[in-house]
Amino acid sequence: MDKANNTDILPLELKDVNFEVGGMRLIKDMTLTLNAGSSTIILGPNGAGKSLLLRICHGLITPNSGSILWRGPSRNEAGIYQAMVFQRPVMLRRSVAANLHFGLKSRGTPKAERDRIIDDMLQITGLTRLARSPARALSTGEQQRLAIARAWSLKPEVLFLDEPTANLDPAATHAIEETIASIKQSGTKIIMSTHDLGQAKRLADNVLFLYRGRLLENAVAADFFNRPKNDLAQAFLKGELLWWNRKELKTPAELKHRDVLKK
């Protein structure tokens, strides 16, 4: 299907979104538009607000101010066109197949179709031989593949992935990236966070660069990786950000804020 022209809920618009916990602003004045067709990778160091942004977009967290608007024709039931994969896969204490079944049942997929979809998904993700195994007995890589299969089985228009390979070895990461590429091929919009630059280069069409709750750069991937405009993004791409300090721009309040975060 050609999602670029024929969408259900996309594009997604965020306007002046702020989110704070205990007086600390963790997402600051975020304004952006996400369109169908391309994969968007959210880049940034730990604590940049990548996970929060995904959760806010997906509706798991309500921001303190600002608006999140789905612009497509089915916006009133936007939830059923989305799915999310978390950093640590959430496995129900059931078999692999039953984990897939639960997702389909929750979304109201007709009974008659469930078994066929489950078989297909197991095959595509290479989990068929494990269908009857308890999901929690799987390796972390297999669990994450199952989590992605469960999300994909819902045929979402938008799939959110929160650092899905953060805990995985290179082989498992490779398998997950291949699956994500297939999901993109099938017409699903990928919105994924990562702090792995190589992975971002492999998967991104567009990049959102976040730093301490702010969106510092929103660019086409090639432009971002070749000519990042923001100085913090330049430092991040050189792998220097963790010890890099933009001292001249910091007010005492911000420094204090950072100390609070450290604690």
Add this chain to the structure above:
Amino acid sequence: MSDFSEAFAAALALILNFESSLAEIVGLSLQVSLVAVFIASLIGLPLGAALAVFRFPGRKTLVVILNALMGLPPVVVGLIVYLILSRSGPLGTLGLLFTPTAMIIAQTLLIMPIIAALTRQSTVQLWHEYEDQFKSLGAGPGETVTALLWDDRFNLVTTILAGFGRASAEVGAVMIVGGNIDHVTRVMTTTIALETSKGNLALALGLGVILLCLALGVNAAAYLINEAALKRHG
């Protein structure tokens, strides 16, 4: 001391012959406690899981009350049920006082809070793990509660067995609402209390041994089920 060993020998003989007086008492005990556990689980399991999942005004108060009710003294439950079921009470016309049904009601009230509170404690941990995923999938309220109870089933078996242990071991409530009537409402614990005071140690000891074995069996079952679950589901 010879009194004691004689009584013990007589008790063993009673058990080994499985005498009808003993069998009747053990049977009624099991019947009352099992039915009470069944009804209490039917209410307590979903209630506990719902308290773990849903946010509503007064939830915290309800949780505190439920936890406090875990330590409810059986004699107080007996007294309350007695007052409700006695001739002049609100449900006096049903004529349930001094029947096994009254005993089931009392034991259900006694252990329902235990099952609900323990279920909440157990499922709330699972819910912390599942919450985002379930919200993401859009699971409905009924689906969520059912899924939590099913996925936590091995822990909940222990919870139910704890309820059964409490029910089968209590004496105060069934004594008051049952009246310890021979062949009608006499159960193991009330018989032990009565026969001990009468000096009929053989029957009392025999029932005591059976009660102990029951407790041991229940705990062994709970342990084995948990072991098996850990092995399978990690």
